[in-house]
Amino acid sequence: METTNYQLILEKLESKASLKQAIYRNTVDVFAIAKKSLSKLASRLYQDYTVKDPSVEVTYKDAHQFEAELKFSGDMLLLSMHSNIFNFEEGHRIYSTSYVKANPSLSYCGVIYIHNFLADSIKYNRLADEGTLIARILINKEKRFIVEGEGQLGFLYEAFSETEINEEVLTHILELAVLDCIETDLQLPPYATVKDITLHQKQTTLAASGYPTGKRLGYMFKSEVQQNNSL
Structure with a gap:
């Protein structure tokens, strides 16, 4: 019997829509762990540094479902989750890996972004100010991940991990992101x-x-x- 368009729709829903919903749920789970890691990092920094020097403010804010903030002195680390699921562009190196070749659906990912803004940009609502993308964490249906980013985050996790992402790994990623923020100074223009x-x-x-x-x-x-x- 010839396959009808309606049957094709059902097949596509099974192969893509259900897949994307599963990845979305994984990303929500990982983002919750990332928020927890960021909150713990804020508490540690407060205890180990702000208590000694109260002028260096460290605060954590769970802004809403898809966003959390870590303020440390003049910097703001903004953790955010995109609500959509993405695939890589055609010709991306990820398609040449044995992991994705064995199952092309593994290339679909949810995304968590780590941005750096100046704290005053948020405080004074300076809409023309620019933030910097420090890293983005890509999570697939098996909760395996890739990180694209600045500095060490540009090469430490450039291939899909062999295990699921966890709180320890997320803490390491967030610590490297904070270090990048601190090491990047605001430059005075001519x-x-x-x-x-x-x-x-x-x-x-x-x-x-x-x-x-x-x-x-x-x-x-x-x-x-x-x-x-x-x-």
Whole structure:
């Protein structure tokens, strides 16, 4: 009997929709563990450092279902989970691995992001400020994972793990992310690039929250950010 379009729909739902729902549940589970790890890290930092130097504030905030924050001094580590499931682009090295060749469905992943923002960007709601993606954690249907990121996070976990992701691994990833935040300083831009200011910029930008800022760009006026983005 010839396969109908409706039967094909049922097959696709089984092969993709159910798969993505399973990966989503895995990602939710891992994100809960990541939040727990981040909260524990905040408590340890508070006990071991902030108690000694109260001027260095360390706080943890469970913002909502898909987001948590660790504030440490002038930095904010933002942990977030995407609600959708993704696959890698065509030609990605992941497809050449024996692990994925044996079962192509293993390449589908949920994503947890680790961003670094300046704490003042959040505090003053500076919408033009830029954050930096420190790493992203990719979790498949077997709860095996890959990490793409900066520094050591760019190569330590570049292939799918042999075991499920766990709290110990997540703590290690988060600690490396915090180290990257601390080691990346805010750079002062050349004086000539910021010396001129219009009255409009003064009224709408400086009076409200200060210079739009990001670690990778120093600080700029909104007009300069927009100009650079258009290049």
